[in-house]
Amino acid sequence: MNTHTFEIRDDFYMDGEKIKIISGGMHYFRIPWQYWRDRLEKLKALGCNTVETYVAWNVHEPKEGQFCFEGMYDIKKFIELAGELGLWVIVRPSPFICAEWEFGGLPAWLLSKESIRLRTNTEPFLSLVERYYQELFQILTPLQLPYGGPIIMMQIENEYGYYGNDVNYMITLKSSMEKNGAIVPFVTSDGPTKQTLMDGGIPGVLPTGNFGSRTRERFQIMKECIGDKPLMCMEFWIGWFDAWECGKHNTSDLEENKKDLTDMLELGHVNFYMFHGGTNFGFMNGANFYDRLEPDVTSYDYDAILTENGELTKKYYEFQKIIGTYTTLPKVNFTTDIKKCAYGTLAINRKVSLFSVLDDISKEVVSPCTLTMEQLGQNYGYILYRTKLHRGTHIKKCRILGAGDRAILFAEEQQVGIRYNLELEQEYDFEVPKEEVTLDILMENMGRVNFGLRLEEQAKGIKKGVAFDGMLHCNWSHYTLPLDNVDQIDFNKSYKVGTPSFYEFELDIKEACDTFLALNGWGKGCVFVNGENIGRFWERGPQKRLYIPAPFLKVGRNQIIVFETDGKIGENISLEAEPDLG
Incomplete structure (x- = not known):
């Protein structure tokens, strides 16, 4: 076992030598596990030595007391793969992650607890976090650097200075992580103002900053707060996310990004948010609420360094040039063969109204x-x-x-x-x-x-x-429709125009490739590919096509089910070779 030491002093030190952390963020739970190696290889080739990821509590404990660490949620496999490729790992296992992810990663079932107070030093919230940590840290603890793994740092909570100032809550979280085996250095991350850094901080833990512009100004503010400690932008926002009805796909100013990256590497350390955004598969998109609810689209492309489907961008090559002036760029062979295909137009095979199959896929619950x-x-x-x-x-x-x-x-x-x-x-x-x-x-x-x-x-x-x-x-009847049982839909039952309905399509292929589903003329709903929920669509955009990764397809016959709610039906659907994010 090759063990190392990582310390935070006036700078970051590995085995007593100063290092510069050049990291990229990607979330294993937004990427098909079959593509993890490809994305990590591209991260390394960019010149990064570290990968950063949030840990989403809601995917690991989808039902209270029932834990899942398989498939896209196999965090152990993701971290081990990063280590195999020679990358260090920053893990952010806080109960809350924000991340434009459903409920900020908190499990929805928390809301069934009467009078629960989230993100505070209160019960029952802390007991539920502790139970989760007991499971999670069985995986994370042996993957830390002192035990021969690649994890060099962990984050306590996330942007807590934007939410509250319960320092006892932060101390309790740190103690829980330590009790369950965390021994690598801790950090916090907050907006780069004195107030947020103070409110979200904890004595003895390095604060890092989240921002996307004015690096020298932000780092100066942080320097005044942290003194003789390393400066790190934990989230260098090099793009942005899209909400339904926002009008267009958000993109950043690349020249400004390049200037900020140069300043970060000169003055401190960086983690790109996002290196690769991926996809909000299923119903896992988050939302914001300022004047009104603003739910996020299915794509989490984020105008990131890699596209939603993992392709290199102009931003990738421009950033690589800058990084190459601070470190030797490694030679990396990309080992995953990824192709894109346009499979053409598909006609509706069968259709059935929700009202016809309601009793097949849900059970009535009556209440006054x-x-x-x-x-x-x-x-x-x-x-x-x-x-x-x-x-x-x-x-x-x-x-x-x-x-x-x-x-x-x-x-x-x-x-x-x-x-x-x-x-x-x-x-x-x-x-x-x-x-x-x-x-x-x-x-x-x-x-x-x-x-x-x-x-x-x-x-x-x-x-x-x-x-x-x-x-x-x-006096109401209730029918829950999580749509996790679309295999139970009986398409032999009746269909009625203008009602919420399920539409089945069949795709026969000789090779599984990445493709993009276009729903021209369709209103609103979600789509299932061989039973996998690939996300929501809405005619209001900006996103016009849904990403279907090749691992979700199979050679031979594939089933696509479109659930449309508004009674707006196109003549067909089509599978295209390129995305359309609006």
């Missing part, structure tokens, strides 16, 4: 009042609320109270309105076909907020109820 997803043990996806309404044919002043995030209303399976975001609690009138009707409300969880002070308000579905003309309506 509306229940949230979390109260029903559901984390992600959709939930359908059903009731009998006897208020005449003109329904007045409908309000959906305490709801998140998007509602589609149906009377006798005919759409009578869509309410989204701030519209939900606004009064709304609509017509129904007869005096007494079955009213269905299909709610979509568009992604829980991952930043700011609204974390504890992220219950999804309908929390407070539905009111008509100032009166709260009671």
Whole structure:
């Protein structure tokens, strides 16, 4: 076993010698595991000596007390692979990660705990973190540098100075990590202001900064706070993320990026955020809430150094030139053969309405009042609320109270309105076909907020109820729809135009390649490829095509299922060779 020492003094030292950390961020849980080696090889060829990753609690404990470290979530395999390639690893295993990831990485089931206070030195939150750490650190502890592994640093919490100032909470987290085996140096990371560095800091732990511009100014502020300690930008934001309806794919100013990178390498150390962004597969995109909810798109391309599907960019080559003036660039052979294909246009093979298969993929739960997803043990996806309404044919002043995030209303399976975001609690009138009707409300969880002070308000579905003309309506049936069982859909049942429906396509291929799904003319929904949820689509963009990695396909026949909620159906779908992020 080759053991080394890593120390934080006036600088970073490896075995007593000064080193410069040139790191790139990539999240194993956003990348098919079959492509980890490719992405890490490209990181090394850039000139980086380190890879950084968050650890997402919600993928590792998807249900309370049930842990998962397999497939895309096999963090042990990812870290060992980095070590095999000669890379060091910075691990950020805080309970909360932000990361534009659903609920900032916190498990949604935390919200089923009455009166829980998140990210504070309180129970039951700390006990649940401790139980998680007991599992996680069985993996992380032996992979630390003193034991022959590649992990050189760990982060305590994440940008806590933007959230709170409970120093006892930070101390408790550090103690828990140490108790479970952490022995490498700790860091914190916060915005580069004196207040955030102070509020998010902990005595004896190195603060690092997160920013994307004005490096010399930011480092000077940090220097005044940390004194004779190394300066590091833990998140050099070299791009940005996209939200639905934001208008266009966000990109950075490359010349400004280059100037900031030069300054960082001259003055200190850097971690690119992101070297490679990857994809928010499934329902795992996060959201922000400032004036209104802003859910993130499926792609996490981020205008990163590698594209969403792992290709080298102009930014890669320009950064490589700069890094090459500070270190010797290694010779790296890229060992993964990755191809892109346009498989062409596919016609609908079979289709069936959600209302026809509701009892096949969900079980009715009856309650006088509306229940949230979390109260029903559901984390992600959709939930359908059903009731009998006897208020005449003109329904007045409908309000959906305490709801998140998007509602589609149906009377006798005919759409009578869509309410989204701030519209939900606004009064709304609509017509129904007869005096007494079955009213269905299909709610979509568009992604829980991952930043700011609204974390504890992220219950999804309908929390407070539905009111008509100032009166709260009671007696509801609930159907949870996480859509983790699309194999149970019976396409032999009936289809009705204009209703939420499942559409099946078949793809026969001789070679599995990366491809991009275009849904021209389709409204809103999500897509499953051979049972894998590849994410959401929405005609409002900016993202127009969904990435399908080759490992999700197989030689021979493949099944693609599109779930569309708004009744807007294109003539077909197509599989293209290039992305379209808007």
